[in-house]
Amino acid sequence: MPFSHTAEAVRAWVHGWSASRGAAEPVPSAWGFTVDVGLSGHVMRHVLHSADEAVVRKITEHVTAPGVWLKAFVPPETLEPWLAPGWQLAGGAGYLMSASLRVVTPTRVLGPVPEGYRMDVWTRDGVTRALVRTADGAFAARGQIAVTGHTAVVDQVETDPAHQRRGLGRMVMDRLSEAATEQGATAGVLGATPEGRALYESTGWRVLAPLTGAVRGSGPVDT
Incomplete structure (x- = not known):
């Protein structure tokens, strides 16, 4: 752990x-x-x-x-x-959940964004945000991660109901975890709803x- x-x-x-x-x-x-x-x-x-x-x-x-x-x-x-x-x-x-970012961070090159979507990622003051939009600019999914030393906190991950079950949430989590490890974080923690718990567990996070x-x-x- x-x-x-x-x-x-x-x-x-x-x-x-x-x-x-x-x-x-x-x-x-x-x-x-x-x-x-x-x-x-x-x-x-x-x-x-x-x-x-x-x-x-x-x-x-x-x-x-x-x-x-x-x-x-x-x-x-x-x-x-x-x-x-x-x-x-x-x-x-x-639920309070945690993960070793060495385990959950993708070791592969992140795959392309699904057809019909685009992702923008930016970092400011130690907080990285990932935003997924449709081709015409409508909101689809988002999330952010704050790095404080060797730990990082995933926050405000959400997918619009109209765009769920298309892998967007997992893609956001992968990108945020990658960004955190690039900034030196080795451990992650987050607060999850029952709905979000399934997504996080599928990407290697565990309930504390x-x-x-x-x-x-x-x-x-x-x-």
Whole structure:
């Protein structure tokens, strides 16, 4: 495994996610990290690497402003009873996943983009983005990866429903993994939805822990 323990993967995920989203530097604490995100429905987030009922209750009872998120590495059915009134689960069940980029990075020359599509890839401030569009420019698929030292975090991978089951998601993952290894990353980590888990497992990623989100008040669903 690329990480010796889950806490190490959590730290890598928090720092890479923050870089990917342009959020503030994570602030560490005894129970995890706090990140200022700065969006109207996602003002900040707490990521708990050692979640238990007492910690979750203390945080959620103290926070009363809307748009504050909490991420914990426990299943939804475990987290939900711990939440204070005004908090709700967001995004359903999720997974923290990891991979050795030496294993999942294509050793072959990447094949051509399927007929009818084109892919653009660019890197800025350590974040590489891959965008797949149709021949006439319509959105088909995308993803990005943030490199922080020897680790990289895959983020916001999605394929338009009209273009699924054509290998576009796997092609995006291959290109992002290749870009990360070119920048010196050796281990990858990501937060996955149940739908995304199948894609990631097909490309060599493995589940480390459950991942569940909650939000105070209304907010967007965002892994």
